[in-house]
């Protein structure tokens with residue numbers, strides 16, 4: 001049965017979640033705008049072997065890498081069952097490299113992203129890099145840990161550690177708060193055609209969080225994720241939850257991808273199963289998205305405009321702020337959240353009326 005989102009018309013607060021799904025394109029967009037702190041390159045599946053200089057390792061095991069896509073190479077190697085030591089070596093090089101990446105000091109797209117959402121929302125990432133976790137860590141004191149969006153690491157993450165005995169997780173270099181032992185690295189899922197999302201208890205619980213949010217999402221943003229062939233299973237899991245979401249008929253989905261300008265029809269056709277009628281937008285940058293037009297209020301503002309016919313003024317993120325300025329910019333919204341009722345005022349208006 002279709003139903004309405006959880007909009008409380010007394011407080012103008014919409015409790016239905018906004019779900020963000022991040023793929024490699026999000027980290028690429030972030031590092032193009034603000035390069036990695038030490039100038040290290042963020043590898044893609046196309047140039048991973050070159051960027052990490054894996055060719056000598058592959059050669060040492062008597063194989064040749066003829067500049068194919070890493071996904072195809074890894075999938076083949078893993079299916080063959082030969083060279084398990086080569087797989088181990090490649091995996092340890094990859095996790096070591098990604099673990100060393102660091103966000104620069106400026107306000108990055110990842111900072112904007114974590115500050116644009118509330119506790120009811122979730123950012124689910126397919127990326128191994130630590131950028132989302134680092135943005136979360138450096139903004140949580142400003143917002144308050146309890147107000148931060150949830151995160152889910154769908155293919156594991158180099159910044160996240162797990163204690164499999166206590167079923168706890170945390171930052172990789174902290175220890176388990178229950179047994180005081182060091183965390184193990186979270187398992188990274190590599191690009192093979194048949195992934196298993198249920199074998200590892202950590203990965204399984206990350207997917208569970210995403211599914212619960214997808215079942216009642218009012219807005220979904222897919223950012224830099226193309227659902228490649230090797231992710232067929234992931235795509236199906238997302239679609240299954242989405243088509244059974246009772247709010248879907250009124251919900252909105254936005255796809256942020258550079259193809260929105262360069263190859264719009266291909267992008268549309270890649271995601272068309274997810275669209276309800278014309279309830280979708282395609283943008284080529286984060287700064288055109290609903291997250292950026294109505295930070296911390298995306299689902300509320302959208303419901304006010306479409307269901308209540310009382311659109312709020314846009315309260316767009318200025319895109320040229322320092323990290324400190326950005327953190328200060330969102331503060332009036334956080335103050336309003338503490339009061340528990342939304343006015344639809346912009347940050348400027350909230351500051352004046354204080």
Ligand SMILES: [Zn+2]
Nearest residue numbers: 163166176179
């Ligand atoms: Zn433990």
